[in-house]
């Protein structure tokens with residue numbers, strides 16, 4: 362269920378997703394991340410997922426919410442995800458008074474909902490959010506697990522299942538926009554990177570239905586393009602883009618054209634770098 366929350370005057374403020382699944386979201390473990398998350402969760406230690414775009418962070422949280430039994434069964438609760446952005450404030454997370462026909466009415470924000478039902482709350486790209494959100498994150502992540510709701514004059518205690526998970530892409534941050542130490546030192550940090558070739562091929566094949574050989578070729582392309590990083594690419598190609606290329610191929614687009622639109626042109630506008638990527642593409646897909 363995707364829900365868009367709007368301000369009283371109708372402006373879009375942020376997108377919140379509530380994710381409820383009975384079926385296991387496919388996730389191929391790359392290291393010990395599942396054991397780390399399960400152990401942290403059992404201790405209610407908040408988790409920070411760190412890593413580049415399209416490397417599996419969101420899929421991992423969805424998988425973990427399912428694995429821990431949150432999103433299935435009789436007592437299921439959603440995984441609540443908030444895509445953070447620079448205008449996101451503490452009230453967007455906690456809730457606000459909204460005008461309706463009978464006057465004003467308090468509406469819980471996504472974080473409050475998660476705290477009340479004991480859900481996992483995933484704040485995606487948390488550094489983007491306004492600094493006032495740290496006022497909420499700090500008391501929620503220490504042993505008290507409390508959420509202050511200033512406008513209601515209330516402080517609520519987290520339900521047992523609640524866990525705060527945040528994500529962060531160190532590649533995007535400038536010195537100005539970095540996670541404060543007083544915030545990041547409240548989480549264990551699990552690092553994500555693009556998977557090794559064989560595992561990435563397995564993921565590509567699973568997610569697109571492409572044959573094994575093509576999946577392996579795409580994983581090889583991924584590895585080589587990531588090695589071009591020193592030549593002016595700020596981010597290597599994501600697993601997500603390699604899956605897009607595979608899906609285009611499965612649906613009839615010739616391999617080189619699929620790589621051009623899903624990989625080369627999505628990665629860069631620099632024509633010289635584009636040419637270097639094209640060379641790698643033609644060396645693999647003749």
Ligand SMILES: Nc1ncnc2c1ncn2[C@@H]1O[C@H](COP(=O)(O)OP(=O)(O)OP(=O)(O)O)[C@@H](O)[C@H]1O
Pocket residue numbers: 387388389390391412413414415416417418419420421485530556564568600601604
């Ligand atoms: N280990 C993995 N197991 C299964 N699928 C994976 C794995 N890693 C990546 N994927 C695939 O790659 C896609 C992109 O991953 P995902 O959306 O989780 O990235 P992300 O790290 O959350 O990126 P962003 O920072 O842009 O939000 C997923 O939809 C999934 O198909």
Ligand SMILES: [Mg+2]
Pocket residue numbers: 418419420485
């Ligand atoms: Mg994500």
